Amino acid sequence: xxxxxxxxxxxxxxxxxxxxxxxxxxxxxxxxxxxxxxxxxxxxxxxxxxxxxxxxxxxxxxxxxxxxxxxxxxxxxxxxxxxxxxxxxxxxxxxxxxxxxxxxxxxxxxxxxxxxxxxxxxxxxxxxxxxxxxxxxxxxxxxxxxxxxxxxxxxxxxxxxxxxxxxxxxxxxxxxxxx
Ligand SMILES: [Zn+2]
Numbered sequence: 001x002x003x004x005x006x007x008x009x010x011x012x013x014x015x016x017x018x019x020x021x022x023x024x025x026x027x028x029x030x031x032x033x034x035x036x037x038x039x040x041x042x043x044x045x046x047x048x049x050x051x052x053x054x055x056x057x058x059x060x061x062x063x064x065x066x067x068x069x070x071x072x073x074x075x076x077x078x079x080x081x082x083x084x085x086x087x088x089x090x091x092x093x094x095x096x097x098x099x100x101x102x103x104x105x106x107x108x109x110x111x112x113x114x115x116x117x118x119x120x121x122x123x124x125x126x127x128x129x130x131x132x133x134x135x136x137x138x139x140x141x142x143x144x145x146x147x148x149x150x151x152x153x154x155x156x157x158x159x160x161x162x163x164x165x166x167x168x169x170x171x172x173x174x175x176x177x178x179x
Contacts, residue, residue: 001014001015001016002014002015002016004018004025005025006018006025006026006027006030007024007025007026007030008026008027008029008031008034009027009029009030011027013027018031019031019035021034021035021038022034022038037077037078040077040078040081041077043081044066044077044078044080044081045063047081047084047085048062048063048066048084048103051084051088051097051103052097058099058102061099061102062102062103065102065103065104065107066080066103068104069104069107069108073111075107075111079111079115080103080107080111082114082115082118083106083107083111084103084106084107086110086113086117086118087106087107087110087114
């Protein structure tokens with residue numbers, strides 16, 4: 001049985017267990033994040049393509065802006081995608097997309113807001129069903145009061161959570177189904 005060196009960790013694995021990503025062989029552990037990254041890049045590309053109404057002339061400009069932000073702002077493609085969805089997917093308040101200015105300004109402006117938003121959504125998903133039911137069935141004034149109580153209480157635990165999540169890649173894939 002043939003063995004190959006994983007391009008990620010440098011350890012030898014049975015070739016049949018390895019996955020080829022962008023022409024390079026990886027062990028299952030190293031392949032996972034790279035496959036995810038490849039999927040995100042495809043998703044981001046599709047998103048941009050739809051955003052510019054499938055205009056092939058605008059696409060190179062948009063992908064250049066993505067590359068610039070990844071190289072210079074340390075933005076992650078998944079974070080850029082999440083930010084674009086945050087800004088453009090709400091048809092009520094979404095600003096019109098302007099092909100001339102592209103996405104860079106918008107993404108730089110909303111990146112951290114989008115990150116905070118997804119952290120909150122993530123947190124909300126972790127709140128127990130009983131807790132949500134309790135909040136939903138309360139009279140309005142109580143909710144207001146309890147909200148601030150909750151906020152105060154959450155502030156302490158969210159400091160800890162922020163530490164864990166800060167700088168962590170925003171990945172929409174992580175929210176609905178984490179594999
Ligand atoms: Zn490996």
